[in-house]
Amino acid sequence: MEKIYSRPIGLKKSINGYCPGCLHSAAGKLIMSVLEEFDLLERCTQVDGVGCSANNHTSMDVDSIGSPHGRPCAVASAVKRISPETVVYTYQGDGDLASIGLAETMMAANRGDNITVFFINNANYGMTGGQMAPTTLMDMKTSTTPYGRHAQEHGYPMHMCEVLNALTAPSYIARVTCIDAANVRKARAAVKEAFQHQLDGKGFSFVEFVSNCPTNWGLSPIESLKFIKEKMLPEYPLGEFRNR
Numbered sequence: 001m002e003k004i005y006s007r008p009i010g011l012k013k014s015i016n017g018y019c020p021g022c023l024h025s026a027a028g029k030l031i032m033s034v035l036e037e038f039d040l041l042e043r044c045t046q047v048d049g050v051g052c053s054a055n056n057h058t059s060m061d062v063d064s065i066g067s068p069h070g071r072p073c074a075v076a077s078a079v080k081r082i083s084p085e086t087v088v089y090t091y092q093g094d095g096d097l098a099s100i101g102l103a104e105t106m107m108a109a110n111r112g113d114n115i116t117v118f119f120i121n122n123a124n125y126g127m128t129g130g131q132m133a134p135t136t137l138m139d140m141k142t143s144t145t146p147y148g149r150h151a152q153e154h155g156y157p158m159h160m161c162e163v164l165n166a167l168t169a170p171s172y173i174a175r176v177t178c179i180d181a182a183n184v185r186k187a188r189a190a191v192k193e194a195f196q197h198q199l200d201g202k203g204f205s206f207v208e209f210v211s212n213c214p215t216n217w218g219l220s221p222i223e224s225l226k227f228i229k230e231k232m233l234p235e236y237p238l239g240e241f242r243n244r
């Protein structure tokens with residue numbers, strides 16, 4: 001029989017630390033599979049933010065640095081500058097990238113640093129118990145917005161692709177999701193394109209994964225995929241925002 005699928009070799013055989021149905025695992029798997037295809041597993045450094053992404057250390061077999069909360073882009077910029085041959089990427093949640101680390105994200109993007117940024121938007125602070133994030137949807141209940149997110153008190157959802165697209169320097173910006181097979185294929189293509197930009201020395205590349213958090217959303221994995229489709233995607237439209 002022809003083998004049509006195998007575990008990316010960058011993923012350890014151990015069970016990862018993510019909750020059942022969490023799409024963090026899907027994003028991580030795609031990144032590992034693209035690194036394997038490009039033969040970059042021995043030539044890359046992953047910079048993880050603080051949050052559920054810290055679980056990556058248990059499952060990914062690549063050199064990695066655990067950054068202070070929100071600072072992965074600053075750490076990645078430094079690694080890239082001292083070691084330009086290394087393929088450097090960050091892996092960050094929305095609290096990490098768009099809240100505490102917003103300044104570092106914007107500055108690295110505005111400098112056009114030749115790094116790749118993977119942004120897992122699950123609309124809350126997953127690891128610490130589902131607090132409101134900048135990306136939380138209007139009216140969405142979280143542990144810190146028990147009556148829902150309201151504009152007057154909490155502002156509006158932050159659209160990082162659109163915000164970064166206002167800058168001159170970034171070379172690649174895309175938003176993807178992994179809710180079904182067709183979208184997984186598109187997401188993989190975006191991960192490939194982002195790494196290709198870095199390999200070509202084009203500068204800052206950014207891929208946002210519209211993701212889920214079944215545990216803190218209080219939904220089953222299947223229900224959480226439906227929530228993404230019906231509620232998250234209208235707020236966070238998929239597509240390539242920039243490809244230079």
Ligand SMILES: Cc1ncc(C[n+]2csc(CCOP(=O)(O)OP(=O)(O)O)c2C)c(N)n1
Nearest residue numbers: 050051052069093094095096124125126127
């Ligand atoms: C300086 C600092 N502030 C706050 C925290 C607590 N903290 C840990 S993870 C986290 C939020 C993570 O949320 P997010 O980045 O959205 O990632 P997710 O867990 O949802 O993937 C916070 C606030 C911390 N570890 N360090």
